Amino acid sequence: MTCIVIPVYNRKDLTLGCLDLLRWTRERADWRVIVVDDCSTDGTAEAIREQHPQVDLVQGSGDLFWTGAMRRGMERALDLHAEVIIWLNDDTCPDEASLLRISEVVKQQPDMVLASQAVVNGAVHCCHSLRRGPAPSSGGDFDVADVLAGYQVAFSRELVEKIGLPDDRRWPHYAGDSSYTHTAHKKGFKLRIDNRSQIRLSGYEPYRPVGRVFWAGKKSLSQRIHSCFIAKKSKYRLATQWHLDVLYRGRLGACVVFPARLAVWLFQIARESVKPI
Numbered sequence: 001m002t003c004i005v006i007p008v009y010n011r012k013d014l015t016l017g018c019l020d021l022l023r024w025t026r027e028r029a030d031w032r033v034i035v036v037d038d039c040s041t042d043g044t045a046e047a048i049r050e051q052h053p054q055v056d057l058v059q060g061s062g063d064l065f066w067t068g069a070m071r072r073g074m075e076r077a078l079d080l081h082a083e084v085i086i087w088l089n090d091d092t093c094p095d096e097a098s099l100l101r102i103s104e105v106v107k108q109q110p111d112m113v114l115a116s117q118a119v120v121n122g123a124v125h126c127c128h129s130l131r132r133g134p135a136p137s138s139g140g141d142f143d144v145a146d147v148l149a150g151y152q153v154a155f156s157r158e159l160v161e162k163i164g165l166p167d168d169r170r171w172p173h174y175a176g177d178s179s180y181t182h183t184a185h186k187k188g189f190k191l192r193i194d195n196r197s198q199i200r201l202s203g204y205e206p207y208r209p210v211g212r213v214f215w216a217g218k219k220s221l222s223q224r225i226h227s228c229f230i231a232k233k234s235k236y237r238l239a240t241q242w243h244l245d246v247l248y249r250g251r252l253g254a255c256v257v258f259p260a261r262l263a264v265w266l267f268q269i270a271r272e273s274v275k276p277i
Helices: 012-020 023-027 044-052 066-080 095-107 155-164 176-186 210-215 222-230 238-273
Strands: 002-008 031-037 055-060 084-088 112-120 140-142 153-158 192-203
Touching: 002 066, 012 044, 012 238, 023 031, 031 044, 031 140, 031 176, 044 055, 044 222, 055 066, 066 084, 066 155, 066 176, 084 095, 084 155, 095 153, 095 192, 112 176, 153 176, 153 238, 155 176, 176 192, 176 238, 210 222, 210 238, 222 238
Parallel strands: 002 031, 002 084, 031 055, 112 192
Antiparallel strands: 084 153, 112 153, 140 192
C-alpha cells in the first residue's frame, strides 16, 4: 500500500482543490489518502467529510504544525501497513502519473528518498542542497541531493523503521522536511529529485526577508521578538536554526555559523528600521 500524508490547517479551498485531484485514489485499493487536520476553524474537516468521505481524516491537537502533523499521519500510515509513504502539501496540484511513478520507483528501490520537481509558474523552483541552491543536474532521470523540500516526497517504510519519525520538538514547522531527509541521507539513504515527475505549487509564497518580517504589523518590541525568533511557525525561529546547524555542520560548526547568521539578521533588521514600511 501507498499512503499519501497531507497536513492541513485553515486553507479549506486549497485543501479541497488538492483532494479533488486525488479522486483517482478512490478506485485503487492499494492507495490511501491521510489528511491530518490540526483543528482548523474554517470548516476544513467538515468539508472533507462531506466531499471526500474516503479520506482517512486524523484530527490534530491544534499545536502540531507541519512536522507534528506529518508525524501523526506517518504513524497512521504505519498502522495501515504502508509500504510507501508520500508527503504532500495541500497548496499543490498533484497529478496521478507523477505519484504513481515515484511510488513505483521507491517500491523497487527502498533505499531511495524521491522528490518530484517542484514547479512554480512553469519554472522549476526548489533548492535541494545545503548550499541553499538547486541540486546539480545530471541530465538523467534523477538528480542527487543532500536535503529535500517536502512538497511531494516518497520514501519506504524501511526508512521510518531505520531512522524513526520526524522530530517535531527540534523542528516543529520549518525544516521538518529538510532535517528528516538529511538525516536519511546521513544514514545511507539516497536522496534524489525525479526529473520525470512534477508537483505544481498553487499557493507558493516566497520567504520575506527577516527585516520585513520583524517590522511587519503594529506590535510591541517583545511581540516582534517572539513572532520572529521564538514562535514555532517562524522561519527565523532561533531554536530551529540552531538544531539545523548542528545537524548539518556538527556542534563546533554550528558554534561558528549560528552567531554569524544571527549577526547578519540583526544588521538586516536594523537597516530595515530606517526604511519606510
